[in-house]
Amino acid sequence: DFAADTNTLIVYDNAYSEFFFDDYVTPSFLETNMNHVEIHSASKTFNMTGYRCGWVVGNAEIIAGLRKIKSQIDSGCPTFIQRAVMKGLELYDGQRRPDKVRENMAIYQERRDIMMKGLDELGWEVTMPKATFYIWVKSPEKDSMAFAEKMINAGVVGTPGVGFGATGEGYLRFAMTQPAERIKEAVDRLESLK
Template sequence: MIMYASRITSLPPYLFAAIDKAKQEVIKKGADVINLSIGDPDLPTPPHIVEAMKRSVSNPERHRYPSYEGMLAFRTAVAAWIKKTMKVDLNPEDEVLTLIGSKEGIAHIPLAFLNPGEVSLVPDPAYPVYNIGTILADGKPHKMPLLAENDFLPDLDAIPARVAEKAKIMFINYPNNPTSATASIKFFEEVVDFANENDVLVVHDNAYSEMTYDGYKAPSFLSVNGAKEIGVEMHSLSKTYNMTGWRIGYAIGNRDILSGLGKVKTNVDSGAFEAVQEAGIAALYGPQDCVREMNGVYKERRDALLAGLKELGFEVKPPKATFYVWTRVKGSSLDFSRMLLEKAGIVATPGVGFGEYGEGYIRFALTQPVDRINEAVERMRKLGI
């Protein structure tokens, strides 16, 4: 009999794999499914990035093993982009680390800093990988509830002293997935104070920094005084440049933390394909009109969905960032999402799939054109929702 390790059997089913399986079952029955669940951009990667990839992939020098930390040219492009967009100074040689997508870095960083039984502070609801990475490192996740009454920010004062003493890592994520909440510089300053008081490393997931609306600009955690002494920030090209399938991202910040993450990476992967890194260089140095145009498309979709949901009586707040709409529902979020899928052919993500404090909410992703979003609203109206 094949027995899995306890760290595997203790993992919850990966949320989006379960959703995809349920979606496929409905499609097999002939339903026209409108998928508003997973945060995978439906817009194509901008042409100048694709062209850079085409040129690079034909270069035989790119067919060999890449460097573990990433091409210096890519890390230099990252440092220049961060300086330009977020006013944060970085040394590309040791304050930037190339990742095979930010998910990889998030999942691996607990392996570098958590001993068995040590604690990571994990938001709830949240992107599942903060919790999963902790479990795979034999650590213990401690939930930080994200509640509407606190604008979906963790209450740092509510973390018990005995937990704070054992904590080694804190994960935060703003603009936030799934709630689409944003954080102020003041909140980041409080996180730095907490980290210093309790000797905790901070990992800020900033994958949605450029996906913003209505004049809002998302700050970098590293722009706060003292943040670079205790933390790192994870970035991804996936959402900013519609490159989810390309698997390219980076971590920036404290050189010692990045060194620890790098030691894990050198032992478990061989670095990102250099042709993809060269495409990333084209994205970071190239024209940024594509980002503004993308945000215009998502804003139009956001406004269409918000108008429809409000008409139907949903309690919803217009998000200033991300391409998610987080809304309350009555009763079980799992039952509600199942009803949407089976009776209306709409795939939405149940809030409880992001953690127990996500119960009572549904997350819609703005990954369909306006006409399909309007069609989804019409289907819900016909159901009497």
């Protein structure tokens, strides 16, 4: 309502559109009658972080304006990367979530489950995330930066929530980008901080 009332354009960064677990499905502006755009990325879905290739969908007039701006900012994504992304997109072939993507997400779900179970068993206050490969949890200590330093000394890296702004203080963010065995090891190391 706010966007419509104020003629505000919403650009939805939906880079994690395929990163959802259990019965949850990430929302999309394409499911509404809103006149906005959303941006998608190959970096998360196809494990192509650093290749800097994505796409925008939604309102054609807005996309035409973005295209003009983009043509003046850089020379575009290399063709070989675009071809690799096209191969990934061809997997969809009318499916909401192709088997290859589903298999990849199952790996991240296993990692999430290991970390969440481990933190819960350590007595941390946890809420199971529905999407993305990040876990956002309440820090066992109020000062997230100080606790993050303790974790580093124990050989575990987590991002202090205060790095995301004042309201993030007291929280930590973990990325589930390591193999399951390393995540189990991280939980074991966190136990030493009790």
